[in-house]
Amino acid sequence: MRAIVYQGPGTVAVADVPPPQLEGPRDALVRVALAGICGTDLHVITGEFPGIQPGAIIGHEFAGEVMAVGSAVVRFKVGDKVMASDFTACGHCRCCGRGDHWECAERAFFGTGTSFGPPLPGAQAEIVRVPHADTTLGPIPAGCTDEAAILLGDNLATGWAAVERSALLPGEIVAVIGGGTVGQLASLSAQAAGAGAIIVVEPSEARRAFARANGGLSASPEEARALVNRLTDGEGVDVVIEAVGGATALTAAFDLVRRRGRIISVGAHAAESWPFPLAKSFANELTLGFAIGDSIRLRPRLLSLIMTGALDPTVVVDCRIGFAAAPRAYADLRAQRVMKAVIDPRM
Template sequence: MRAIVYQGPGTVAVRDVPPPRLESPGDALVRVDLAGICGTDLHVIAGDFAGIQPGAIIGHEFVGEVIAVGSAVTRFRIGDRVMSSDFTACGHCHWCDRGDHWECREKAFFGTGTSFGPSLAGAQAEIVRVPHADTTLGLLSKGCSDEAAILLGDNLATGWAAVERSGLLPGETVAIIGGGTVGQLAGLSAQAAGAGAVIVIEPSEARRAFARANGSLAASPEQAPALVARLTDGEGVDVVVEAVGNATALAAGFDLVRKRGRIISIGAHAAESWSFPLAKSFANELTLSFAIGDSIRLRPRLLSLITTGVLDPTVVVDRRIGFAGAAQAYADLKAQRIMKAVIDPRI
């Protein structure tokens, strides 16, 4: 079968690889109808995550059709159209029972090496093996498009997780640092949850324009402090969402948030440490949290928001390609010439 594989730092290629097979009674095989390219994939091919080897299939966002199931799979049958979380979870351990699937000891993250668990082949392929299929997969609902389902599996779940973790109250002000796909979807999620004002802080004018067109205010990093001060009478925003994944962006949040405000980081961090503003955080009673999207837990709620028209995450998709266009799409995403690409393996 064809798949997109990691070639070495910064490069990907389309290769013919052996198709996966069922390895456990809880596995399913899914024929991929649509896969996504995510900002996290840029970290993967840059070599930021451990254990990714040349030839590894990458990608962690997909929808498709079940073509085989193990003997222990009870929720799905051959022919079912399904969406997926970007990681697997067993569904029955202490953490899964609490709804904290990311903490599951059997977690594996599709196509990201061994940084987050055992290595698991990715989804930018014609067929993907899905461990713990009864938990990892969800039925594709009527009223939810393939593109919306792909975004629900990671980017939208991550954006919504920020809002959930922040405890956002109706009317509160939110600053989003980073106007990529996850940042924009965090902004849309905050709007859906009743934020009074959402400010997307982003260097790219094109991405600022996108934010404005979709209901947010927007500012460059240089303009942001003045805009925040004007909107909040100098107090600072109630919630900052850091959606970049580096120390500089995270540190900037501490200059924008009000006293007793909340900073939520949803960027994919690879650095081992950073300099924490301890005295300021203590004096101002700040809260810093980190959140990772868990579509297994959030699927029912987000599906309802999508199918009722409250949220349309597909506005971020600006390129649709076949395998042949993948390498260029990766390059364009890195250069911020596009926001979100989806791959149809059938093209």
């Protein structure tokens, strides 16, 4: 079968690889109808996360049709249309029982090496093996597109998790640092949750324009504090969502938040440490939190928002390609020439 594989730092290629097989009774095989390229994939192929080996299939966003199930799978049968979380969880442990699926001891993250669990071949392929299928997969209801389904599996779940973790109150003002896919979906999520105003802080004018066209305000990093001051009488925003990853963006959040405000980071971080502004955080009673999108927990709520038309995540998709164009799409994403690319194996 065809798949997108990691070749070395910064390089991917289309390759013919052996198709996966069922390896356990709780596995399913899914024929991929659509796969996404995520900002996290860019971190993976540049070598920021350990354990990715040349030849490994990458990607963690997909939707498709069940083509085989193990003997212990009870929720799905061959022919079912399904979406997937970007990681697996057992569904039975204490963490899963309280909705903390990311903390499951049996977690594996599709296509990211060994950074977040044992290696698991990725989703940018014609067929994907899905462990713990009854938990990891969810049905795609009639009226939900494959594009919406793959975004719900990671990017939308991440944007919504940031808003949920921030305990946003109606009318509060939010700054989102980073105007990529997750940042834009965090902006849309904050709007759906009742934010009074959202400022997307982003150096790219094209991405700032996208934020403005989709209900937000925008500012370059250099202009952000001045706009915040105008909206808040100089106090700072109630919530900052950091959606870039890395020390620079996270440090910038502390310059935008009000006293007793909240900072939530959903950018993918690989560095082991970061110079935390401890004295300022103590004096201003700041709250810093981190969140990872858990579509297993959030699927029912987000599907309701999508199906009622309250939130349309597919507005971020601006590149639809087949396998042959995937290496170029990775380069375009890295250069910010496109925002969100999806791969159709049938093209």
